Amino acid sequence: MAYAIPTPPVTALPIAGSSDLFPVRRVYCVGRNYAAHAREMGGDPTREPPFFFMKPADALQVVPEGQTIDHPYPPKTQNYHFEIELVVTLAKGGKDIPVAQALDHVFGYAIGLDMTRRDLQDEAKQLRRSWELGKAADFSGPLGPIHPASKVGHPAKGAISLSVDGTVKQKADLSDMIWSVAEQIAYLSSYFELAPGDVIFAGTPEGVGAVTKGQTMVGSIEGLGDIRLKVV
Helix, strand or coil: CCCCCCCCCCCCEEECCCCEEEEEECCEEEEEEEHHHHHCCCCCCCCCCCEEEEEEEHHEEEEECCEEEECCCCCCCCEEEEEEEEEEEEECCECCCCCCHHHHHHEEEEECCCCCCCCHHHHHHHCCCCCCCHHCCCCCCEEEEEEEEEHHHHCCCEEEEEEEECCEEEEEHHHHCCHHHHHHHHHHCCCCCCCCCCCEECCCCCEEEEEECCCCEEECCEEEEEEEEEEE
């Protein structure tokens, strides 16, 4: 039996210090996981728990270590926002994973950006529609090489920041997350059966904002280096 059309390519991410690649299955993203960001987006972190949405795997954009790459400005938006995030990749899956065992499922960590057509997202919120048009644009998930947990551990604290043309726009600490990585994995696994190859964007700090063509973004996380993208 043959496929009726050519099979789509597998989305695969580079691994720091290795020639191996990490194949991607699903991409989950947590919303409002830093208290200050929840407030700037109109939420109440003391009342509203974080929630999740998804991006297609092929929306990820690989940013090679030490390079500045072009990041396409998407169509149908006049308000394109950056959101710097810690990205978690899974080596093992499961259902109803206990928090105490959740980090055993992690393969490694990377720096990522949840790029967002904010005007389309805001319109969807007002109309009570889903967020895909705002969150799932082509190339809307740029991220750097995965650093295996066997080498970097499980970062629970450390600086996370994003600058635009040399000006710092977002700056916080991973310890500011409302839900830890372990808690996010446990929570997600109560709704979905997680699997090897799953990717989790773990939330963004306050200070999100718009970029325009010609500007350069640099996202950094302590212990994971940085990623550099020029908006074109």
